[in-house]
Amino acid sequence: QKEVEQNSGPLSVPEGAIASLNCTYSDRVSQSFFWYRQYSGKSPELIMSIYSNGDKEDGRFTAQLNKASQYVSLLIRDSQPSDSATYLCAVNRVGFGNEKLTFGTGTRLTIIP
Amino acid sequence: DGGITQSPKYLFRKEGQNVTLSCEQNLNHDAMYWYRQDPGQGLRLIYYSQIVNDFQKGDIAEGYSVSREKKESFPLTVTSAQKNPTAFYLCASSIPGSTSNEQFFGPGTRLTVL
Numbered sequence: 001q002k003e004v005e006q007n008s009g010p011l012s013v014p015e016g017a018i019a020s021l022n023c024t025y026s027d028r029v030s031q032s033f034f035w036y037r038q039y040s041g042k043s044p045e046l047i048m049s050i051y052s053n054g055d056k057e058d059g060r061f062t063a064q065l066n067k068a069s070q071y072v073s074l075l076i077r078d079s080q081p082s083d084s085a086t087y088l089c090a091v092n093r094v095g096f097g098n099e100k101l102t103f104g105t106g107t108r109l110t111i112i113p
Numbered sequence: 114d115g116g117i118t119q120s121p122k123y124l125f126r127k128e129g130q131n132v133t134l135s136c137e138q139n140l141n142h143d144a145m146y147w148y149r150q151d152p153g154q155g156l157r158l159i160y161y162s163q164i165v166n167d168f169q170k171g172d173i174a175e176g177y178s179v180s181r182e183k184k185e186s187f188p189l190t191v192t193s194a195q196k197n198p199t200a201f202y203l204c205a206s207s208i209p210g211s212t213s214n215e216q217f218f219g220p221g222t223r224l225t226v227l
Contacts, residue, residue, distance in 0.1 A: 004155075006154070015157055021139055032214055034215065034216075042220070042221070043218040043219060043221045044156070044215070044218050044219050045218070046215060046217060049215055064211070088155060088156070090216075092214045100158060100161070100171075101158075101214060101216060103155035103156040103157075103227055105153065105155040106155060
């Protein structure tokens with residue numbers, strides 16, 4: 001079992017709809033969770049971080065964390081063509097210090113105009 | 114402007130050559146990291162450093178070396194011992210000791226072996 005798993009996609013969503021991206025992790029004591037957006041040929045950009053169970057909203061983005069189910073998701077409302085990118089989930093593993101993040105392989109999202 | 118710079122943007126290496134990738138940051142972050150990304154794969158940690166003059170191996174350190182002589186700089190050398198070095202190399206930095214460990218990335222260096 002991979003430590004951080006994401007559906008590789010591609011996930012196609014019509015413009016204006018809600019895009020839902022999912023991530024599961026195996027280390028039950030993980031503390032911090034991050035979503036990065038990566039455009040083709042570019043470096044990852046941090047768009048959301050979440051540390052507590054529940055929802056965290058920032059503009060059109062909502063991160064959801066359920067530690068009991070070891071599940072973190074990212075919702076993108078009113079999807080725009082500029083949201084087309086690969087989204088990477090990252091998890092900070094407790095017990096290895098604060099210095100190591102583990103990344104999923106990413107979900108490729110395409111917004112269809 | 115605060116940020117992380119990497120150079121060069123593109124790098125070509127011949128078989129048997131060592132090459133050094135540069136990473137500089139002016140964010141006053143203590144921790145710095147090197148990752149490798151291959152097509153269709155996530156980021157894999159090569160080396161990291163939480164403080165000057167100290168660094169640790171990540172998950173795929175074989176064939177790589179680093180130094181951390183200054184807080185701002187964390188160069189990565191890809192040695193001839195690295196058998197498959199063609200990849201996208203990413204440098205990141207963060208504030209260690211924080212529970213969040215939010216990491217911020219430089220623009221990356223794309224290395225190709227000829």
